[in-house]
Amino acid sequence: MTTQAPARKAVIIGGGLIGLSIARALTERGLNDVVVLERGSLAGGGTGKSSGIVRTHYGVPSIAAMAWRSLPVFEQLGAEVGFRQTGYCVLVGEENVEPLRANTAMHQGLGVDVELIDRERLQELWPMMNVDDVALASYEPRGGFADATQLALQFGQQARANGARIRQNAGVARILTEGDKVTGVELLDGEVVDADIVVTAAGWWSGKLMADLGIDFPVEAYRSELLIVDAGERLPDLPVVSDLVSLQYCRVEGAGQFLVGNSDHEDFQKKFVDPDNYSNIATEAGIEKYAEKLMHRFPGFPDPSVTHTYAGVYDVPPDWNPVIAPVGGIDGLVLCAGFAGHGFKISPAVGDLVADLVLTGDSTDPDIPASDFRLERFAEGTPLSSLHPYVGAGEMR
Ligand SMILES: Cc1cc2nc3c(=O)[nH]c(=O)nc-3n(C[C@H](O)[C@H](O)[C@H](O)COP(=O)(O)OP(=O)(O)OC[C@H]3O[C@@H](n4cnc5c(N)ncnc54)[C@H](O)[C@@H]3O)c2cc1C
Known part of the structure; x- marks a missing residue:
């Protein structure tokens, strides 16, 4: 269902699977001024190397729920994303x-x-x-597997069809703020792109963009x-x-x-x-x-x-689980990174969660509490951990 969204402009840093899924979800929900900025080529980061495994098996219930919510997307897209069940x-x-x-x-x-x-x-x-x-x-x-590049490009195509602009060779040098608000980004060539919302979905490279704002994202x-x-x-x-x-x-x-x-x-x-x-x-x-x-x-x-x-x-963050949350007390700034080898199968639900956070301020799915993915959990010493960890394979599940 398309809902009426306020006229705000969003910039997404990173044209991997996660950034493109977020662009897809935001535009689907009516945010029509969305720009994805990718420093290289779409899907050229971790996405292009993904093994593309689709499964629900996780020890963290909210991540298992995200994988489960995402599965119908693979089933519906089928051969278009190389899904083999x-x-x-x-x-x-x-x-x-x-x-x-x-x-x-x-x-x-x-x-x-x-x-x-x-x-x-x-x-x-x-x-x-x-x-x-x-x-x-x-x-x-x-369960099964699919092709991460095809899925990323599919999300990009859906986002474009809903009005998003996707720019390659558009590396972000820094995120701009004024007081406690985000105002946009500056590209490597000095161009400034204004925005009310900046979502950082730049994988490992998100750490430096955060550090420049004094935000510690250990990755x-x-x-x-x-x-x-x-x-x-x-x-x-x-x-x-x-x-x-x-x-x-x-x-x-x-x-x-x-x-x-x-x-x-x-x-x-x-x-x-x-x-x-x-x-x-x-x-x-x-x-x-x-x-x-x-x-x-x-x-x-x-x-x-x-x-x-x-x-x-x-x-990889310290608990091998992602941060998907507003960060730094800066209005409009959202971080979405740290997927530690698991971002492919949950990417549809991750996009939806970010759209929820941006448009409603909270998760709309009771099985996926937004609080699980807060950045502060690292500093507070409350990592997001499997309820039933496996002996010898703790980091991955
Ligand atoms: C070898 C391997 C196997 C995997 N297998 C699986 C699997 O079987 N199942 C599964 O669920 N997941 C798997 N994953 C994980 C999954 O593929 C990733 O979590 C997901 O693709 C990450 O997407 P992303 O968009 O967060 O990151 P990326 O794909 O890395 O995208 C980030 C993008 O940001 C861009 N960027 C960086 N800095 C800037 C900047 N300053 N300005 C603009 N753009 C910038 C980069 O160029 C990059 O394109 C695997 C990952 C790897 C590496």
């Missing part, structure tokens, strides 16, 4: 049976379509998998390696796997290939990098480790080989 499963060993039961019950309480499955059922779903060390699994039949850039493996034969649409036993995640890529990501975040501080200057291929040690874990889990691949590798960067 393969299903999704989480595998755990004995040490994580209780958290898996508790998280799954929490998800079912939110209305999520998810069930616990035993080894036998898992083996039926995934004939090539070694299930010997899996104690229990959960299965979301409506690190964490490098994550990915492998593309040729399985040696054409693969059917097998469910996406979050393997909390071997600490890896995998999904089908194309037809006969497989995408493998690392979810072992021990010593994660050692992987903090400069996001403007990092190696875009996996290390030899990384490849060896991931290949070994992959072969353990999928011994049924007939003739596997690594075809290529790459790396992306997550924007």
Whole structure:
């Protein structure tokens, strides 16, 4: 439903998935003066590297609810965003049976379509998998994966159709304020763009824009390696796997290939990098480790080989959860960043939450309390944490 919005002008910094989803949501809700400013190309940041996994499994209820609210968007857009509804499963060993039961019950309480499955059922779903060390699994039949770039461009197209302007090669040098109000932004070439609302959705780079205003947004850039493996034969649409036993995640890529990501975040501080200057291929040690874990889990691949590798960067706050909130006591200033490798699947709901905050001052969804995503939680020592954390995989869930 389109509602009447006051005549205010919004600038969104960052043309990734999150900035474009916010532009889509604001214009859908009637804000017709919206400008997205992207310093490079649309989706050229973390979005372009995303594995695009769609699932609801999170230990923070509001994030699970955001993923659940977002799922129909993938289902409706379907092939337009490369959505393949393969299903999704989480595998755990004995040490994580209780958290898996508790998280799954929490998800079912939110209305999520998810069930616990035993080894036998898992083996039926995934004939090539070694299930010997899996104690229990959960299965979301409506999960899968899609293409983050296509989704970002789709949001951009929807926003444009509703009147938004999207500018590339328009880097923001600083956010402008007067007293306790935001007044716009200054671009790198000195141009000033006036605005009553400035939403910073610039991923890791949001930290510097905040720091210039004296606002402390603690965020690190964490490098994550990915492998593309040729399985040696054409693969059917097998469910996406979050393997909390071997600490890896995998999904089908194309037809006969497989995408493998690392979810072992021990010593994660050692992987903090400069996001403007990092190696875009996996290390030899990384490849060896991931290949070994992959072969353990999928011994049924007939003739596997690594075809290529790459790396992306997550924007990681101390509790691995985003800030989506007005910040700094500055009227009109909103921060939306710190998605730590999870922003894709929740991006539709994130846009809607920011539109709620800008247009009504609060979340309109009781399952997604705005207070969860306040910046102040870091300084107050009240991180947003999983209710039922997994042993050995705490940061990610
Ligand atoms: C390797 C990898 C795998 C992932 N896999 C998944 C997954 O399977 N499922 C999932 O849900 N999520 C996943 N994610 C996370 C998800 O893709 C991201 O959270 C999401 O794409 C981030 O979008 P964003 O718009 O916040 O950031 P970005 O895409 O990084 O966009 C920020 C934009 O801001 C621009 N910018 C920066 N500074 C300025 C400035 N001063 N002025 C103007 N523009 C500026 C940048 O150029 C960039 O384009 C993954 C991420 C990575 C890196």
